[in-house]
Amino acid sequence: xxxxxxxxxxxxxxxxxxxxxxxxxxxxxxxxxxxxxxxxxxxxxxxxxxxxxxxxxxxxxxxxxxxxxxxxxxxxxxxxxxxxxxxxxxxxxxxxxxxxxxxxxxxxxxxxxxxxxxxxxxxxxxxxxxxxxx
Numbered sequence: 423x424x425x426x427x428x429x430x431x432x433x434x435x436x437x438x439x440x441x442x443x444x445x446x447x448x449x450x451x452x453x454x455x456x457x458x459x460x461x462x463x464x465x466x467x468x469x470x471x472x473x474x475x476x477x478x479x480x481x482x483x484x485x486x487x488x489x490x491x492x493x494x495x496x497x498x499x500x501x502x503x504x505x506x507x508x509x510x511x512x513x514x515x516x517x518x519x520x521x522x523x524x525x526x527x528x529x530x531x532x533x534x535x536x537x538x539x540x541x542x543x544x545x546x547x548x549x550x551x552x553x554x555x556x
Contacts, residue, residue: 431518432511434550435532435540441466444475444499448486451477451498460541462529465502473505474531474538508533509542515551518542 438457441464446454451463465475477498485501486493508531509518521527522544529543 429515429551430511431509431513431515431532431542432539434515434546435511435542436460436546437540439464439531439538439541441538442477442498444468444497444502446498447494448482448496448498448501449493452482452493460529461543462531462541463498463502464506464531464538464541465498465504474508474533475499475502475504476506476529476531477502478529480528506531510534511539515547519544519547522547 436457436459439460439462440451440455440457442451442454444465455463461479463477465477467473475498481501481503482493485491486496507521507525507527509521511532511534518530522530527544529541531538532540532542
């Protein structure tokens with residue numbers, strides 16, 4: 423049994439992400455994306471009683487591109503997943519990987535006290551969390 427150092431989600435997450443309104447069109451959201459490396463759009467809650475949504479580029483590929491829908495006629499709310507499954511920044515990356523596996527996720531918002539701190543992906547978990555420690 424090996425003893426690995428505890429690596430937390432906050433240590434491997436990307437702190438840069440893009441937030442969009444659910445009413446935005448896919449075209450407008452893609453144009454407004456500044457952090458393409460996250461491949462994620464976090465959808466803002468509409469009120470304090472609402473939850474975060476999430477759209478990943480594969481959602482756009484499957485729901486807009488593959489179905490030959492016009493990106494300027496599709497709203498984000500039509501293709502988003504809501505509520506988004508979120509992870510806490512103090513979570514051990516091993517548990518985060520298990521959560522991703524259980525729910526077939528590729529990435530998730532990192533949230534503490536209802537504030538989005540970043541986005542973590544499977545790639546981040548493996549390449550930043552596992553590879554440097556082999």
